[in-house]
Amino acid sequence: MPTATYADRREQLEHYFDRTAVEAWKRLTSDAPVSGIRATVREGRDRMRATLLDWLPRDLAGRRILDAGCGTGALAVEAARRGAHVVAIDLSPNLVGLAQERIGRDHGHGRIEFRVGDMFDPALGHFDHVVGMDSLIHYRPADVVRVLAGLAGRTGQSMLFTFAPSSAFLQAFLAVGRLVPRGDRSPAIVPVAERTLRRRIEAEPALAGWRTARTQRVARGFYTSQALEVLRGH
Numbered sequence: 549m550p551t552a553t554y555a556d557r558r559e560q561l562e563h564y565f566d567r568t569a570v571e572a573w574k575r576l577t578s579d580a581p582v583s584g585i586r587a588t589v590r591e592g593r594d595r596m597r598a599t600l601l602d603w604l605p606r607d608l609a610g611r612r613i614l615d616a617g618c619g620t621g622a623l624a625v626e627a628a629r630r631g632a633h634v635v636a637i638d639l640s641p642n643l644v645g646l647a648q649e650r651i652g653r654d655h656g657h658g659r660i661e662f663r664v665g666d667m668f669d670p671a672l673g674h675f676d677h678v679v680g681m682d683s684l685i686h687y688r689p690a691d692v693v694r695v696l697a698g699l700a701g702r703t704g705q706s707m708l709f710t711f712a713p714s715s716a717f718l719q720a721f722l723a724v725g726r727l728v729p730r731g732d733r734s735p736a737i738v739p740v741a742e743r744t745l746r747r748r749i750e751a752e753p754a755l756a757g758w759r760t761a762r763t764q765r766v767a768r769g770f771y772t773s774q775a776l777e778v779l780r781g782h
Contacts, residue, residue: 554691558666561686562639574646577620588769593682596766597623599775600679600708603762608632608658611676614699616667616709617683621647621660627679628658635672637663668695674702680709682773689740689748696778697754706779707758713765713774714739742774749778757781 576586601623605611609631615624618636620643627634638644641664648662663672667683678699684692696707746760761777 553688554694557686557691558639565638565640565643574620577622585770589771592766592768592771592773595768596681596710596771596773596775597626599764599766600681600710601626603706603708603775603777604630604677604679606630612674614667614672614675614678614703616678616680616699618647618662619643619681621651621662623679623681624660625651628660630658632658634658634660635663635675636660637665637667637669637672639664639666668698670698670702672702674704676704676706678703678707678709680707682710684709685712685737685773688738689745692740692745693748693752693755696749697752700755700758700780704780706777708775708777710773710775711742711745712737712739713772714741742776745776 575582576590582590604613604627607630608627611632613624613627613632613634615621615627615634615636618624618638621636624634624636624647636644636647638647644662644664651660667680684695687695692709692711696709699707742763749755749758749760755778758778758780761779763774763776765772765774
């Protein structure tokens with residue numbers, strides 16, 4: 549089960565994305581002009597989304613996918629257009645509402661079921677694939693692995709997620725961010741070394757029968773994130 553640390557951070561994220569940052573995310577995920585810094589974040593997120601979608605089968609007809617931390621639903625839409633039944637969940641009711649407003653009924657050949665809540669909820673059922681784009685970057689490695697372990701028992705083929713790769717630039721950027729008053733900044737990103745994360749995954753008993761596979765880092769200006777693929781089987 550996730551720890552108290554996970555629950556505390558989840559509450560901070562819910563408050564931030566549903567109240568403090570909803571207007572910023574609404575603009576960032578639209579086609580509206582944004583500043584140079586936000587433009588690099590938008591470009592980086594677009595590239596990361598494309599990477600995760602490339603790691604899924606091209607034909608997703610009949611597949612059930614969990615979009616964990618769906619935000620405004622861009623990844624869910626692309627998966628549904630390829631035939632998937634997507635359960636798109638986010639902590640923020642405002643972001644989920646915005647996703648539903650933007651997407652309407654046009655899901656291609658698949659279907660999107662929007663939910664407000666926690667990706668870890670067992671009531672969501674079983675999936676062929678789980679995708680968590682930038683939804684675990686605020687959690688400690690131990691909590692990330694616990695979430696994966698909890699999802700593994702309900703996932704048939706792959707879990708794709710992103711983490712904040714540890715680097716001198718990111719550490720310096722976070723140090724500067726700590727100077728901003730608490731009420732004006734987002735919950736802290738937790739940098740982690742790839743080897744540390746792989747080692748923790750391999751050592752987790754609940755992830756026996758799973759293996760880490762492809763990885764891809766995306767760095768665009770102020771956006772840096774790294775995708776990791778975890779596959780069932782050897």
